[in-house]
Amino acid sequence: MxxxxxxxxxxxxxxxxxxxxxxxxxxxxxxxxxxxxxxxxxxxxxxxxxxxxxxxxxxxxxxxxxxxxxxxxxxxxxxxxxxxxxxxxxxxxxxxxxxxxxILLLTIEKPREMSQVMQAEGFPGCIGFIDGSLIPLSQRPPNNGEAYFDCKKR
Structure with missing residues (x-):
């Protein structure tokens, strides 16, 4: 409680x-x-x-x-x-x-709307982007783990 x-x-x-x-x-x-x-x-x-x-x-x-x-x-x-x-x-x-x-699924209109905005901003064919945030992993993946580094070699 x-x-x-x-x-x-x-x-x-x-x-x-x-x-x-x-x-x-x-x-x-x-x-x-x-x-x-x-x-x-x-x-x-x-x-x-x-x-x-x-x-x-x-x-x-x-x-x-x-x-x-x-x-x-x-x-x-x-x-x-x-x-x-x-x-x-x-x-x-x-x-x-x-x-x-x-879980709210996107309607067909939302990706179209985003694509138009992205097109106007100079990103044709794109419906969104990630802000560059890094998601730290607690351990590297078992396959090709050495390839999982960010720009700071983490």
Whole structure:
């Protein structure tokens, strides 16, 4: 209960940094997933609320996946590394089951509109771009791992 109160008192900016979504979108998502059977068990050990599990999963997905990031998430929510992995897998599976209800797909008009903007900016045939942010990997991929360096050789 403490964690729910804590999440609700976070400023919009801090909440968005933690969960990568707004309070309003978070609440809508919770309302769509909370009835899923995966959140119910017959064990004596009660699960954390679907809202907390969603917050943990979103925080985990926004991290770079290394032990340090997961350790910080664990300390914040007072849970183990294994619980973080479990909640992230559980929420991801539920979202995939409900993808048509919770994931907004682009309409055919949006890419066309973006293409026109990009064309006007000098990028013909492009519908978007990435801002240059780097996503650090906690470990290199097993195949051709030596090829995964950025301009700073990280």
């Amino acid at each position: 403490y964690m729910m109160n804590y999440l609700q008192t976070l400023s919009s900016e801090k909440f968005q940094k933690l969960c990568r979504t707004t309070h309003e979108s978070f609440e809508k998502l919770v309302s769509k997933i909370q009835a899923d059977k995966a959140f119910q068990n017959s064990s004596q050990n009660k699960q954390l609320s679907p809202a907390i599990q969603l917050a943990v999963a979103l925080s985990s997905l926004r991290s770079n996946g290394n032990g340090d990031a997961l350790g910080k998430i664990g300390m914040l929510f007072g849970i183990s590394h294994g619980a973080i992995v479990l909640y992230t897998q559980r929420v991801t599976q539920i979202l995939m089951k409900l993808k048509h209800k919770v």
